[in-house]
Amino acid sequence: MSADHTGLVGALAPGFAHFLVAVAALLVTSIGLAVVGWRARPALAHVARTINRYVLLGVLSLIVLFPIYITVVNSLLPADKIAARPPTLFPTHLLAGGYSQAWTQGHVSSYLFNSFVVTFFIVAGQLVTSICAAYAFAFLDFPLKRTIFVVFLATMMVPFEVVFFTNLQTVVSMGHLPVIGHFLGLDTYGALVVPFLATGFGAFLVRQAFLSLPRDLRDAAELDGYGHLRFMWRVAVPLARPTIAALALFSFFDAWNQYLWPLVVTDHYRTVQVGLRQLSRVSLDQINVTFAGTVLAAVPLLILLLVFQKQLVRGLTAGAVKG
Amino acid sequence: MAGITFDHVTKRFGKVTAVRDLSLEIADQEFLVFLGPSGCGKSTALRMIAGLEDPTEGTISIGDEVVNEVEPRDRDVAMVFQTYALYPHMTVRRNIEFPLKSRKVPPDERARLVADAAQTLGLGDLLDRKPAQLSGGQRQRVALARAIVRRPQAFLMDEPLSNLDAKLRVQTRADLIELQDRLKTTVVYVTHDQVEAMTMGHRIAIIADGALQQVGPPQEVYERPANLFVAGFIGTPPMNIIQARVVRDGDALAVSLPGARVPLPRALGEAVGARGFDEIAVGVRPEHLLLAADGFVPATVTVVESLGHERNIACRLDDGTLIITRQDMDTPRPAVGESVRLTTEPQYLHVFDAHSGNRVDAT
Amino acid sequence: MTAVATPPRRRRRRFRRRTRDMLLGYALVLPSLLVFGTFIFYPFVKNFWLGLYRTPPFPNLPRSWVGLSQYRDVLTSQLFTNSFKVTVEFVALTVPVGITLGLLLAVLAHQRLRGITIFRTIFSSTVVTSVAVASLISLTLLNPQIGLLNYWLGRSGSLSPLDDPKWALVAVAGVTIWQNLGLSFIIMSAGLQAVPDELLEAARTDGAGTWSRFRNVTLPMLSPTLFFATIVGSILAFHSFGQIDLLTQGGPENHTNVLVYAIYRTVFQENNNGKAAVLAIALFAITMVLTLVQLRFLERRVSYER
Numbered sequence: 001m002s003a004d005h006t007g008l009v010g011a012l013a014p015g016f017a018h019f020l021v022a023v024a025a026l027l028v029t030s031i032g033l034a035v036v037g038w039r040a041r042p043a044l045a046h047v048a049r050t051i052n053r054y055v056l057l058g059v060l061s062l063i064v065l066f067p068i069y070i071t072v073v074n075s076l077l078p079a080d081k082i083a084a085r086p087p088t089l090f091p092t093h094l095l096a097g098g099y100s101q102a103w104t105q106g107h108v109s110s111y112l113f114n115s116f117v118v119t120f121f122i123v124a125g126q127l128v129t130s131i132c133a134a135y136a137f138a139f140l141d142f143p144l145k146r147t148i149f150v151v152f153l154a155t156m157m158v159p160f161e162v163v164f165f166t167n168l169q170t171v172v173s174m175g176h177l178p179v180i181g182h183f184l185g186l187d188t189y190g191a192l193v194v195p196f197l198a199t200g201f202g203a204f205l206v207r208q209a210f211l212s213l214p215r216d217l218r219d220a221a222e223l224d225g226y227g228h229l230r231f232m233w234r235v236a237v238p239l240a241r242p243t244i245a246a247l248a249l250f251s252f253f254d255a256w257n258q259y260l261w262p263l264v265v266t267d268h269y270r271t272v273q274v275g276l277r278q279l280s281r282v283s284l285d286q287i288n289v290t291f292a293g294t295v296l297a298a299v300p301l302l303i304l305l306l307v308f309q310k311q312l313v314r315g316l317t318a319g320a321v322k323g
Numbered sequence: 324m325a326g327i328t329f330d331h332v333t334k335r336f337g338k339v340t341a342v343r344d345l346s347l348e349i350a351d352q353e354f355l356v357f358l359g360p361s362g363c364g365k366s367t368a369l370r371m372i373a374g375l376e377d378p379t380e381g382t383i384s385i386g387d388e389v390v391n392e393v394e395p396r397d398r399d400v401a402m403v404f405q406t407y408a409l410y411p412h413m414t415v416r417r418n419i420e421f422p423l424k425s426r427k428v429p430p431d432e433r434a435r436l437v438a439d440a441a442q443t444l445g446l447g448d449l450l451d452r453k454p455a456q457l458s459g460g461q462r463q464r465v466a467l468a469r470a471i472v473r474r475p476q477a478f479l480m481d482e483p484l485s486n487l488d489a490k491l492r493v494q495t496r497a498d499l500i501e502l503q504d505r506l507k508t509t510v511v512y513v514t515h516d517q518v519e520a521m522t523m524g525h526r527i528a529i530i531a532d533g534a535l536q537q538v539g540p541p542q543e544v545y546e547r548p549a550n551l552f553v554a555g556f557i558g559t560p561p562m563n564i565i566q567a568r569v570v571r572d573g574d575a576l577a578v579s580l581p582g583a584r585v586p587l588p589r590a591l592g593e594a595v596g597a598r599g600f601d602e603i604a605v606g607v608r609p610e611h612l613l614l615a616a617d618g619f620v621p622a623t624v625t626v627v628e629s630l631g632h633e634r635n636i637a638c639r640l641d642d643g644t645l646i647i648t649r650q651d652m653d654t655p656r657p658a659v660g661e662s663v664r665l666t667t668e669p670q671y672l673h674v675f676d677a678h679s680g681n682r683v684d685a686t
Numbered sequence: 687m688t689a690v691a692t693p694p695r696r697r698r699r700r701f702r703r704r705t706r707d708m709l710l711g712y713a714l715v716l717p718s719l720l721v722f723g724t725f726i727f728y729p730f731v732k733n734f735w736l737g738l739y740r741t742p743p744f745p746n747l748p749r750s751w752v753g754l755s756q757y758r759d760v761l762t763s764q765l766f767t768n769s770f771k772v773t774v775e776f777v778a779l780t781v782p783v784g785i786t787l788g789l790l791l792a793v794l795a796h797q798r799l800r801g802i803t804i805f806r807t808i809f810s811s812t813v814v815t816s817v818a819v820a821s822l823i824s825l826t827l828l829n830p831q832i833g834l835l836n837y838w839l840g841r842s843g844s845l846s847p848l849d850d851p852k853w854a855l856v857a858v859a860g861v862t863i864w865q866n867l868g869l870s871f872i873i874m875s876a877g878l879q880a881v882p883d884e885l886l887e888a889a890r891t892d893g894a895g896t897w898s899r900f901r902n903v904t905l906p907m908l909s910p911t912l913f914f915a916t917i918v919g920s921i922l923a924f925h926s927f928g929q930i931d932l933l934t935q936g937g938p939e940n941h942t943n944v945l946v947y948a949i950y951r952t953v954f955q956e957n958n959n960g961k962a963a964v965l966a967i968a969l970f971a972i973t974m975v976l977t978l979v980q981l982r983f984l985e986r987r988v989s990y991e992r
Contacts (some may be wrong), residue, residue, distance in 0.1 A: 016838035050799070057794060061808045064791075064867060068811070070826045070834065083832045129721070133713040141704070142711035152718065155726050157977050161925045161946045165953045166729035166736065174768075198718035216408035217944035219375050223424030224469070225396035226709055238412045257816035259928035260946070263918045264954075266766055273928070276818040280932055282829055294822040301814035313872055379704060 020180055031054040039108065075099070098292035101281070102299035108293045114189075115256060116222055118271055122255040123192045123248055129134030130202030134230050137203070138210035149207075152186070155200035161260060167195060168264055191265045196255065202247050209243035211238055219295055246314040249304070256301060272297045325476045326351045326610040327372055327384030327509060332381035334367055334533075341367040343533040345381070353578030354503050354510045358517060360556075364533035365513045369479050372511060373402050382641060385476060390453045396425070401470035405482040407462050411467075416450040417439075419468045426473070440472040443502070459578035467502070477509040496523060517557055521545070529553050551680035554606050554673060560635060564606040566677055569595060579606055581642040582621040584596045589671040590685030595674060602677040610637070611671035612648040616659060622646060625655045638663065705985065730970075736963035744843070749960070760964040768940055769948040769965070772855065776944055777923040779859035780866070785915050788870025789908075792899070796878050798963070806875070813868030815929030820865035828857055828933070851941045854934050860944055861929055870915065875913030917980040919975055945969050 030052040074082050076094040102108045136142070137149055160167075175185020183190035197233065223233045237244065262271045270278070279293040327349040334342040334504055342364045349355045355367035368375045374395030390398050390487055401422070409418050423433045441447055444464040451590045454462055463483060470478055476646055483499075484492045503510050514520055520527045521541045528538040529552070539550035548554035554562045567578045576592040577584045585605075587595060593602065610658075614636070622638035629652075636657060638650045646665065657663055675685045740756055741750040760766055792807045795802060815823065819926060827835040830846035847857035879902050889899045927946040930936060936943040943951075945965065952962040 040915065052725060053794075053797065053799060055800075060791065060794065060943065061805055064743050064812065064864075065808060067823045067826060067864065068815075071823045074826055074832075085837055087834055087837065091864055129718045133718045136711040136714035140711035140714070141705045143706040145711065148715055148719070151722070152715075155722050157971065157974065158726050159921070159925050159973055162948070163726060163729035163733065164967045165949065165959070165966070166732045167725055168953075169732075169959075170729060171891045195721065198721035200718075200722070203718065214406060214408065216404045216406050217410065219373075220404060220408035220469075221372075221401050221409075221421075222372060222375065222395050223400070224422040226421075228707075230425070235410055237414075257818075258930075259817050260379070260950075263931070264950075271814055272817040276822055277932060280822055280825065280985070287829075290822060291826070294819055297816075298814055298819045301816070302811075305811070306807075307812075313876065 003200070008135045023254070027057055027059065036071070056177075071291050072295055075288055075295050077288055077298050079285040079287050083284065095228055095288070098288035099296065101286075101289045102293035102296060106278075106279055106289050106293050107275060108268070108272070108296050111270055112296065114269050115272040116300075118192045118269075119255040121189070122196045125193065125197035126199045126251045127244065127248055129198040131204050131232070131237060131244065133198075133203040134206035134210050135228070137207045139228065139231075139236075152200040152203050156166055164264060167261075168246060171265060182250040187266050189269060189270045195261070199251070202251065205243055205247050206240060209240035212323060213239055216255055238302075242314070245308075245311045249308055249311050252304065253301070325509065327351070327443070327477060327511065328384040330382045330384065332368070332371065332378045332383060333365070334371060334376060341533050342371070342378075345527060345530075345533075345535050345540060347535060349509060349511060351509055354500075354512065354523060354525045355515045356520040356527045357511065357530055358515070358520040358524075358527050358556075359368075359530035360515055362595055365530045366481055367533075368530070369481055369511060369513045372398075372477070372503075373400055373479055374398050387463045389518070398476045399476040400479055401473065402479040402481065403463075403466045403470050404484045405485055407454075407483075407486075409462055411454050414451050415446060415457070415465050415468075418449075418454070418465055419446075419472050422469060422473050427476045430444045436472050437468075439444055440468040441470065443505075444468045448547065450491050459487055459620050462496065463487065463495065467499075471506065474506075475508070476643040477511060478503075480510065482514050483512075483642070485516070490659070492519075499523065517559070518599040521557075529556065531556075547684075548673065549608075549682050551604055551675050554675065554682075558608055560609050560649070562606045562608045562673070563646045564675075565640075566604050567645055569601050569603055578603065580605070580620050581640040581644065583619045585619045587674070588685070590651050590670065591669075591672070591674060591683070594683055595683050597685065598676070598677075600676050600683070602678050603673040603683070604680075606673040606675065607667050607671055608648045611667050612646070612665050613667060614648065614650070614663045615666045616652075616664060619664030620665040622663055622665055624659055624661045624663060627657065627659060629656075635672075638665070639663075701850055707843045731844075731937075733963045733966050733970075736959050739960050739966060741958045741960040752960075756848075756960055757964050758763045761960050761968060765943075765948060765952075765961075766968065769943050769945045772940070772942060773924055776855060776859055776862075776926065776942075777920050779856065780862045781916060781992065783859075783895060784863045784866050784870050784919060785912065787867060787913075788874045788915075791867070791871045792874035792878050805823050809871045810868045810875075812865055813872060815865050815868070817865065818932060820861055821929045821932040824857075824861040824864070824933070828861070847932050849938055851938050854942050858929050858933055861933065862923070862926065865929075866919070870919075873911065873915055874908075877908045880911075881907045895991070913983060914980070917976055917983075921976050924969065924972055924976070945972075 013143075027309070030048075042118070042136060054165045071090055075098050076096060077088060077091055078095050081088055081091070133152065137145065171184065171191045172186055174191075175181045175188075177184075183187070184194060185191065218231060221235055226234065257273060258271070259273045263277065266274065276293060276297055280291045282290055327345045329345045332342060332345045333340065345368060359365045367376060367668065371378055372385070372449070374393065376388065378391060382391050384466055385398055385400065386653065398412065410421065413421070416437060417683060419437050420433055423436060428436070437450075438635060439631040441450055443466055446464055446468055449457060449465075454465065454550045457465065463486075466483070480499075484495055487495060496519060512519075512523065524541060526538055526540050527544050532550050537544055537553045539547075544553060545557055547556060548562075557566060562575060567580050567581060570577055572586055575586055575589070576596050577586040586592070620640060622640050624636060624638050626635075626637040628637075633652065634650045634654075634656065636644045636647065636650065640646060647662040648665065675681060676683060691891040730966045737757055737760075738751060738753055740752045741749060795806045795809055812820070825833065827833050828846060828848050830849060833846055836846055847853040885907070886902050888898055894902065925946055926944055927950065929946055930947045931940050931950070936947045946969065949962050949965045949969070952958050952965060
């Protein structure tokens with residue numbers, strides 16, 4: 001423990017201090033404007049309030065975005081510039097080499113590939129098992145149905161972190177089995193995918209959607225000549241599409257962001273999250289590669305957010321908000 | 324084309340018996356109405372014809388074949404649901420086409436059949452719309468089109484008009500009758516509305532508590548109800564029914580009503596006497612009750628409702644029982660509070676055993 | 687009337703409908719149940735069983751049955767008590783702040799301004815950051831050699847927050863808060879949307895000012911969402927691992943040794959499965975308590991709202 005600097009703040013760095021003063025001034029001015037305007041004519045007050053709001057939003061946005069910004073900047077600077085003080089916030093000379101290095105020598109390309117493969121199969125698997133189970137719960141009757149449903153719900157109460165290392169043991173022993181061992185042993189795609197092929201949450205969500213369909217539809221389809229499976233495929237699933245899409249997005253996020261299990265189970269087929277761990281241990285003169293890799297790792301989710309914003313919100317808030 | 328037969332069919336759901344020992348033969352090309360209050364088992368009976376429910380006991384036959392073990396899709400019946408059950412994500416065309424696709428009908432024939440059905444029901448312009456864009460009446464027609472498109476042996480209809488507004492209902496009733504006439508298919512129609520039953524059916528099967536009360540042409544059911552339930556269910560305003568004791572009046576039997584003794588017609592009286600009933604229920608329809616000075620039963624007029632073309636008059640008997648009568652507008656209008664005497668012609672007197680509720684007929 | 691071209695096939699069923707539906711039902715839930723059984727229930731039960739055996743220091747020696755004494759020993763050990771304390775501190779640091787900030791941003795972004803969607807996208811942008819991405823991003827500020835935070839606060843030369851026992855947990859908490867800001871914002875925004883406009887308008891006509899409206903209408907209507915976010919956030923925070931593994935590895939001096947990381951270390955560095963099993967069960971117990979609290983509240987809330 002350092003003896004002299006036990007406090008957090010020493011003398012602020014000059015650039016930073018200037019920045020803080022500027023922001024404070026801006027905020028005070030805009031608040032002042034609003035207050036003054038409130039006493040003056042209403043039209044002026046309205047304008048002042050609006051400016052005030054934009055300033056506030058702008059400052060907060062800067063704070064939220066800053067880490068991302070500086071990461072992108074750092075990914076494009078040579079290592080010595082990154083470590084230099086005062087730091088370069090608005091670079092003029094950009095160096096894109098970090099990205100190609102990350103992609104090839106940093107193995108980010110294979111990390112991304114692995115992540116896509118694993119995530120794809122997990123999402124596909126979860127959709128299939130959830131839809132099937134949800135259909136059974138919503139449209140079929142069988143003994144112990146309620147008990148089994150409770151079992152599904154119960155799985156949501158066992159976090160993976162609690163069972164990860166016993167699962168590891170299972171995977172290791174599976175790896176010793178003759179045929180399956182090739183697919184399900186340590187350091188295989190199977191080990192990354194199979195434990196997550198089913199989800200109680202997904203079954204619950206899709207069951208809700210199926211239950212909200214009119215009951216007569218099943219009878220009508222039966223008379224029209226459609227058995228359960230064809231009804232599921234041609235009527236139930238299309239009608240539950242928004243919920244299923246939200247589930248798919250939620251599953252994608254969940255699977256893509258997994259960290260503990262891939263770390264523990266793979267060495268060879270690293271996913272991008274675990275790959276970043278490797279990248280973070282580079283020597284200092286390659287730190288721009290680390291940041292480039294980070295940016296690359298975030299891009300797929302960013303694209304997803306921009307394209308599917310509405311469904312994403314729906315999936316993430318399923319259950320959080322009443323009504 | 325085929326008739327449908329229920330042979331001692333019972334359906335139980337756990338402890339609840341929805342349909343009790345139903346035996347009924349529906350003739351080919353007949354329009355049969357299952358009529359009854361909510362929860363009486365009529366929809367269950369219909370669903371058993373379709374195969375959506377399996378009988379607990381008994382057999383159901385379509386044509387000459389017992390179909391208990393036959394899949395719904397193979398029974399060659401079509402059903403129109405109360406809620407229409409249209410597939411919301413498909414266009415009208417695809418909705419109508421749906422039953423054909425599963426039966427592997429080749430595309431050009433499918434198109435022809437769909438066009439035919441659409442034309443029959445006047446849906447030509449709407450084929451590319453989705454159900455959400457249609458009105459209630461249009462949706463109902465799509466449901467009908469889907470039912471007729473594969474020319475089934477029988478149509479099953481589960482309260483198809485109940486979601487329509489009154490005016491549309493009248494129009495659609497007429498359309499349905501005409502449709503059945505044209506297609507010459509057996510129709511089994513479920514409803515709780517007796518107006519629909521009376522106007523549409525060739526025969527009405529009245530069901531209460533899962534049991535068949537009576538089956539017959541509308542007029543017969545109206546004029547000769549088989550039991551108290553049917554008597555009180557059919558007819559608006561409902562038949563007036565009074566519980567009364569049988570008394571001897573000389574060598575004939577009479578009914579002791581509040582304030583009067585009404586002699587029973589000879590043959591009817593003999594039948595009652597032969598069975599040894601002492602408590603009976605007597606029923607007379609409102610339109611058959613007359614206000615006459617020489618009538619049997621005294622009553623006091625309480626309400627006079629004029630409906631424009633006819634009048635409903637409510638009276639109270641000496642013991643407080645409410646009686647409704649109906650008159651034409653040319654009959655003199657009674658005043659409220661006026662004392663009158665009620666009478667009827669013997670053939671309009673219905674007698675029922677008070678204990679079993681069954682009708683007593685002159686032998 | 688002409689029948690449809692293909693004559694109807696009359697197939698006799700082999701089983702009654704109810705039997706067939708039953709078999710199909712079981713078939714449809716079976717795959718999920720297999721996965722659950724193998725990868726959730728079996729390992730869960732195995733945990734309990736593992737906890738009953740003391741793992742020897744060398745892998746060749748057999749395990750010895752010690753029964754519940756291992757449970758007692760581990761749960762009273764310094765390792766557990768420290769981890770538990772650290773984790774609780776971590777949750778206390780991240781969850782309230784995270785929700786408050788999310789709510790603040792949501793309120794600010796809930797107003798009708800031109801271009802508000804840009805701000806909404808910005809505020810939700812951190813939802814694309816995973817634990818690993820957020821942790822590496824935070825290195826721009828927290829890394830001992832190149833981190834900007836120390837420089838700006840005038841501490842160049844002294845310990846980076848990640849190496850400072852006093853501030854390490856706070857730093858990691860800060861990273862976590864930033865990472866979760868997007869999600870928190872999205873959830874709070876959704877909650878705000880669900881507050882019916884009519885209620886606010888009624889309050890305004892009743893003369894309530896902005897703050898009063900917020901306190902008396904918005905906040906109560908938001909409370910289920912707030913509650914949900916708190917409980918779920920706490921559960922998730924209790925399971926934090928990635929940021930610890932990437933930034934501090936449990937140090938310095940175990941000041942960031944959260945429960946999951948402790949389990950990880952016990953398994954991979956100490957090779958002590960028995961101990962790890964007990965820790966895992968402790969983690970589960972905590973999760974259960976939080977979940978039950980949430981379920982109990984949910985029941986009461988639902989009836990209250992009616």
